[in-house]
Amino acid sequence: MQKLTDLREGQKARITGITGDRRYLSRITSIGLNIGCPLEMLQNVKNRPVLVYGRDTMIALNRAESERIQVEVQA
Template structure:
């Protein structure tokens, strides 16, 4: 499923990142890569999704999240 559908307070793992070269480079450079585990901190309507990964709290626009496929870990 897409990251924007993930439940808050859950743990997910990135399975696939798709999008144009620019999006790929942006998302990689902030530390989100396939295989990395993300903790979903908040996922509220009309707000960016808030995840925690590689020691960093990251805010991701909901639309951009559609390019990030995740599987639920817990």
């Protein structure tokens, strides 16, 4: 498994795990990111927020939040 920050732009993946405290998990799931959710990496530039497309919307996550999300790359 890879972290969300390991994806390259244009890669598609599915969320396989999310780790963090209750507040973080509540926030992430409330914006529609949960286990099984398909994503597409739109922007992944070092020292910048990660921009992904999931659930018919663009979502920006800071790098620390993105490190806690495990994904499986889709072929």
